Amino acid sequence: MYQHGEPHINYQTSPLDINDRLILKQNGYLLDKCIGEGSYATVKLVYHERRHQPLAVKVIQKAKAPADFIDRFLPRELDIMCKIKHPHIIALYQVLDLTQRVYIFMELAACGDLLDYIKQGGPLSDVAARRMFGQLVSALKYCHSLNIAHRDLKCENVLLDKDLNAKLTDFGFARVCTDEHNRRVLSQTYCGSSAYAAPEVLQGVPYNPKMYDIWSLGVILYIMVCGSMPFDDSNVPKMLRNILTKAVEFPSRMVDRIVPNCKILIAHVLEPDVTRRATIDQVINSRWMRQSER
Numbered sequence: 196m197y198q199h200g201e202p203h204i205n206y207q208t209s210p211l212d213i214n215d216r217l218i219l220k221q222n223g224y225l226l227d228k229c230i231g232e233g234s235y236a237t238v239k240l241v242y243h244e245r246r247h248q249p250l251a252v253k254v255i256q257k258a259k260a261p262a263d264f265i266d267r268f269l270p271r272e273l274d275i276m277c278k279i280k281h282p283h284i285i286a287l288y289q290v291l292d293l294t295q296r297v298y299i300f301m302e303l304a305a306c307g308d309l310l311d312y313i314k315q316g317g318p319l320s321d322v323a324a325r326r327m328f329g330q331l332v333s334a335l336k337y338c339h340s341l342n343i344a345h346r347d348l349k350c351e352n353v354l355l356d357k358d359l360n361a362k363l364t365d366f367g368f369a370r371v372c373t374d375e376h377n378r379r380v381l382s383q384t385y386c387g388s389s390a391y392a393a394p395e396v397l398q399g400v401p402y403n404p405k406m407y408d409i410w411s412l413g414v415i416l417y418i419m420v421c422g423s424m425p426f427d428d429s430n431v432p433k434m435l436r437n438i439l440t441k442a443v444e445f446p447s448r449m450v451d452r453i454v455p456n457c458k459i460l461i462a463h464v465l466e467p468d469v470t471r472r473a474t475i476d477q478v479i480n481s482r483w484m485r486q487s488e489r
Contacts, residue, residue: 199291204381215262220292224252224300228421241300250288253299264367269297272366275343285354285364304354304362309415314354318422321454323359328416329484330361335408336355336475338363342373344404348411350418382407390414390428397435406469412478413464420448420457424466439467443460456483 219226223245230251231238241252257265276287284301306312306333308489313319318328321398331353338345347368354362368386373379381401385392393410417425423446426434443465445453460481464473478484 199388204392205477206247207458215296215298218291218293218397222289224250224298226252235261235264242302243431249303251301251303253301255297255299257295257297268367272369273299273370275366275371278341279338279343281334281337281363282360283330283363284337285362289458295366296355300365302362304364305357306355307360308351308380309353309355309419310350310438312359313350318449318452319419321420321457324347324457325484325486326411326420327353327361330476331363331415332412332484334361334363334476335412336479338369339360339405339475342371342377343369345369345408346384346404347391348408348415349388350415369477370404371485379403388428389413389431389434389477390426393469394435394438394486395429395469397438403469405475406472409464409472409475409478413461416457416464417443419455420461421446425461438465453484454486456481456486459483 200299202478216226219241223243225242225244227240227242227249229237229239236253236255238251238253241250242248243250255265257271260269273287273290280286285304287299289299289300289303291300312421335345335348345363345366345368347365348363350362352365354364356362368384369439372382381399382404385396385399387396387407389397391411392408396407414425426438426442427433443462445458460473460478460483463473463481464478473481
């Protein structure tokens, strides 16, 4: 079994694009089928010959990617991923920066993402939701302890391994939220998906990025137990008004299936007043999270 240690980042320059496969082969990688695709990146299955282990590789097309992403966000993402190591965060193994593409080799999550899993199987049971959500909270607590905020938490960025363990991924919008004097720094960049965005982010005011993560956690938990989104983001101004003026509502078909302590936690996390919103420690110590311990 391939036990990863410090991620190895190898910046090479190939004279021609056709040399990519040769360089990959020299590093022990055999590319396989595509398992995900975006506007300027694809995710492929790759086999590591020396370790006899399948991995995932994110292949970024430099010519198609925005310059700001290549020059700013990608280096920051890789720098952060090199610093983190947690059982519920997708591990980074190696980066090859070639002439036209960047290859990012990562741990493979064989069961895809949480959103597809819920779409196919419906809402999670209370026990399954608590287990998976607890793993995600553990990963986020670890990041926050390093003063790293994710800022793009969503079901698509929660991957599942073969044993259905949650694995947090995609640190493209992550940032260190303290300055060189270890003072807390507010964020002003609008990032993430509107359906998971905290009201202060939607309002365009400087925000605490860790508390933004907490809000997004609440959206994920709601989707886990309800199988649907808590807010309709087809009209963002209307969604923001509803968030600020209405209590969280649960689908009628689910209202009797969700245990009371879970509803209480969701309401505490999806609190529009950031000064009253649950902290990560309050989430961990909530009655619902501790229920299995009794």
